[in-house]
Amino acid sequence: MSKKPSAVIIGSGVAGLAIATRLALQGFEVNVYERNAYPGGKLSMFEKDGFRFDAGPSLFTQPDHIEELFEAAGEPIENYFQYKPVSITCKYFFEEGKVINAFADNDLFEEELQQQVAEPAGNLKNYLSASEQLYNDVGSIFLNYSLHKRSTWFHKRIIKALGTVKLSYLFSSFNKYNKKKFSSPEAQQIFNRFATYNGSNPYKAPAMLSLIPHLELNRGVFYPQGGMISITNALYKLAQKKGVHFHFNTGVQYIIHTEGKAKGIVVNNENIAADVVVSNADMYFTWKQLLNRADKARQILKQERSSSALIFYWGINKQFPELDLHNIFFSKNYQQEFATIFAGKKIHPDPTVYVNITAKQETSHAPAGKENWFVMINVPANTGQDWDTLKQQARQYIIDKINRQLNTDIEALIASETVMDPVLIEQQTGSFMGSLYGSSSNTKMAAFKRQPNFTSAIKNLYCCGGTVHPGGGIPLCLKSAAITAAIIQNDQHKKKKQHH
Structure with a gap:
């Protein structure tokens, strides 16, 4: 009986967990090395003073990516993970006192925009x-396949996709596009906010980002029972079920590579051989620290960091019932x-504030009569x-x-406080400069400059996660894992053919 090929995964973020399962399904003996004591990367949680908080991502969309992974693994997802749609995707408050409910039902949302800000019917x-x-013509191609493989550009749908790309999607800013489509400043601002979903500036990023609202407002927003940590727990349990081995509190020191090939990793000064190495770490740190290639790390810094x-x-x-x-x-x-x-590298004195309250869905996340507030503002990467002081x-x-x-005195109501800043984000999640999404999408070519899911310079070395194609956020990290796994499978198939 032939020995299983071996794969090591560096990091157990969402993409690391997903690709671990995918490689196990391909027949690899998979070992995951994680420097933290827990899986999930940014997708973690903590409890303090009787309050329970999701520490990182708080928005759950596109559950079909997780469903597809469980289906591929032959496991019933309901045994691991439950979620439900929410009726209001977000509640928006404006300084002049207007409040807009972004209903999941587009008829209700359109009616709300008409009533609150006189947005003409039909615009939404x-x-x-x-x-x-x-999304269907372009996004489904560019977000599900590698942009750095020739086969993608010969895909039967690529000509159609390129034919549907209006120049305005590339050369007009997202803000200009939104101003053309909506008459009210409030609707324009609501849709400009979607640029922040990959840490970008709507006044600089291309109108191609207008595909993002489809994923939230057409496909829906969901709440995972137990909070966002239940996504991590489900992915972790699935990987374990498929035979993946996890090594926590175990940082990787180096990736071993000789003669243009990755051969394994160094952990605790010990060499561990592997047929395939996958980095789910930030690509800046992967090149600079794990591969000792400062030149490649500097190339990454030529792109503007995300917020x-x-x-x-x-x-x-x-x-707060409101x-x-x-x-x-x-x-x-x-x-x-x-x-x-982005230009001043400072915090604006009137920041946009996001408040996530999971106790609205599960009262057990806070003591009786109280609420757990995850309060976030966008800030520059750490320089x-x-x-x-900030x-x-x-x-x-x-x-x-x-x-x-809200006409309240919120400071007097704060019973418990924990703070996370860009420095701590880098320390705890390995995100260089605390950038949540690696590089920003503030230029029309940003998507093409992202790190590919493989390295042409070093064979058998692959990468996945928020700092590589197609980008950051839970859905894109899951797509990243699927793309990388498909490339590995194809490469392994080629090797077998060469040996026969």
Whole structure:
């Protein structure tokens, strides 16, 4: 009986967990090495003072990616993971007092926009129809296949896809596109916000990002029972069920490579051989530290880093019935806010504030009569700013904004507080400069400059996760794992053919 091929995965983020299962299904003996004591990367949780918080990503869309993985593994997903659609995707608060519920039902959402901001009937549905078509024609190709493989460009659908790409999608900014499609400043601002889903600036990023709203407003927003950590738990249990071995508190020191081939890794000064090495680590650190290739790391820095986040985890001694699961308190000057973040590398004094409250879905996440607030603002990546001062300033900006818009004294209600800044994000998740999505998408060619899912310079070395194609966020990380696994399978098939 022939020996199983071996694969090592560096990092157990969402993509690392998913590709571990996919390679196990291909017949690999898979070992995952994780420097933290737990799986999931940014998708983790903690409890404090009776409050339970998801530490990282809080929005769950496109559950079909997880369903497809479980189906491929032959495992019933309901034994691992349950989720349900939410009726309001997000609640938006504006400084002048307007409140807009982004209903999951597009008829209700269109009616809401008409009633609250006099947005003409038809604008929303026309927008979402174009968003869906753009995703189906273009996104489904470019987000599901490697952009760096010749076979992608000869795909039978590629000519059709390229034919549907209007020049405005590439050469017009996302903001300009949204201003053409909506008449009210409020609707324009709501849709400009979708650029932040990959850490970008809507006033710079291309209108191609207009495919993102389709994934939330046409396909829906969901809540995973138990919170976002249940996604990590499900992926981890599935990998274990398929025979994957995990090594926690075990950072990888180097990737062994000689004669243009990856041969394994070094852990605790011990060489571990492998036929395939997959890095789910940030690609800057992969090149600089694990491969000792500072030149390749510098190339990554030629691209603008995505934004980072400043998060306050607040236990609140009150319930706010006017809030929902997802809430946004918008800045009055959105363009200036993005300029301050990306050009000024500072925090805007009137930041857009996101508040996620899972206790709205599961009351057990907070003590009786209280709520768990995940309070986040977009901030620049870490370039050495004085974060202690910036955190104090931001905290006051946020408190002032919430007090104004909810007519409350929120500071007096904070019973528990934990803070996460870009420095801690880098320390805990290995995201260089605390950038949540690696590189930003603030140029029309950004997607093509992302790290491929393989390395042509070093054979048998592959990569997946938020800093490689197709990008960051849970759905794209799952796509990244699928793309990389398919490339590995194809490469292994070629090797077998050469040996026969």
